[in-house]
Amino acid sequence: MIHGAMEREAGSRLTVAAGMDRLERQRELFVTMLERGSLTVEIYRPVGRDLQQPHNRDEIYVVIAGSGVFECGGVPQPF
Numbered sequence: 001m002i003h004g005a006m007e008r009e010a011g012s013r014l015t016v017a018a019g020m021d022r023l024e025r026q027r028e029l030f031v032t033m034l035e036r037g038s039l040t041v042e043i044y045r046p047v048g049r050d051l052q053q054p055h056n057r058d059e060i061y062v063v064i065a066g067s068g069v070f071e072c073g074g075v076p077q078p079f
């Protein structure tokens with residue numbers, strides 16, 4: 001496991017609640033929940049506006065709470 005990933009005890013599960021708690025305690029924009037090979041699972045919390053730039057690998061986003069507008073090719077898509 002790479003440094004910064006959430007550690008688990010045998011038999012425990014990674015949960016959104018645990019990740020959100022860690023996010024609050026660290027006062028960061030994201031926490032890494034799990035890393036294995038080329039897969040990274042993070043909880044990311046943009047404040048106001050998402051300032052991320054495109055990455056060089058595929059990404060999947062799951063909205064846990066809230067709403068926003070995703071823009072692709074100049075076309076806004078509310079979520």
